[in-house]
Amino acid sequence: MITGVLLDISGVLHEGDKAVPGAAEAVQRLHAAGLPVRFLTNSTRRSKRRLIEELAAFGIGVAPDEVFTPVAAARAWLDENGHVPHLLIHPGLEEDFADCGTEGPVAVVVGDAADRFSYQNMNNAFRALQDGAPFLALAANRVFRDKDGLLSLDAGPFVHALEYASGTKPILFGKPEADFFRATVASMGCDPALAVMIGDDAESDVAGALAAGIGLGILVRTGKYRDGDEDRVDPRPSAVVADVGEAVDLILSERG
CATH class of the missing domain: 3.40.50.1000 (HAD superfamily/HAD-like)
Structure with a gap:
């Protein structure tokens, strides 16, 4: 059973200055299901404070200790x-x-x-x-x-x-470094094998998470995704879906 969710930020929750449609609702559904969520990013053009402000502007409220940056x-x-x-x-x-x-x-x-x-x-x-x-x-x-x-x-x-x-x-220090994923999972107190990573980067987000021992890696076709990305990496994604909303559908269906 999935007991924790890791979410990339840029390309998964927003694209440029616009939220990915349904992103805020997807995060709310994870919380409503009782799943701890952590937000991971390799973005280094903004401070952590600014990242949190931007997520809030997209309707996604997060605490500082839920956001992991390099x-x-x-x-x-x-x-x-x-x-x-x-x-x-x-x-x-x-x-x-x-x-x-x-x-x-x-x-x-x-x-x-x-x-x-x-x-x-x-x-x-x-x-x-x-x-x-x-x-x-x-x-x-x-x-x-x-x-x-x-x-x-x-x-x-x-x-x-x-x-x-x-x-x-x-x-x-960032993705796909294994210690970065493991430290994030440890903050949720869950087994890495029971966690899932959702990302738009097949290499750094998904293959990196799977290589670090994360149980599932879901690739979304938003953000930087390009046709065929899932075939260019090893390990391959556990699933490829349209967006974060569909990824959450899959997670909640896996939990029954």
Whole structure:
């Protein structure tokens, strides 16, 4: 029996500035069924505070401890290892690093920096890596569905460019990192084998969750989904459905 649900945010609950039709009702139905829900995202263009505000604007109320982003894990790494961040991130994410220390060895932190992925900024990060700085990647997704409805480059291509140039392997903190999924499931107190992940990214969301031991991975045909995505990954999705509402239909029918 399914005892917990993990939900990707961008592409599953909203596309750009618009909610996916039926998304708020789908979340309400999960809560009404007594299922704990956690919201996962690799989006690094907005702070956690802003993400929660945006979900509320879509009619989806969430508590801060229900939202999991790669930033918290990266911040914990910086604190535990005594490093200060050399940031290559979007300005919208800066507030989540505002209270970091300023003294100590540097670690390069890369998210989806958008227009900040200039040659100069990339080269500065490369030189820090050449000097021995650890490399923290908040996400490594290939693409995302942008506000104009088209696919745009995500952080992954830039993370891989820095890895290629510097020879430094990044430490990944977001999906599809197994520890990211496991920490989220642990917060619900349920067995990973009895949890389900709903996402629009066949690789990072669904295959990543299944490889981490999540029992079911449901791929939705909204957001960044492209025809045939389910055939390009291993493990393959447990199911492919039209949208989050249909995914919730499937979950509730599985519970009887």
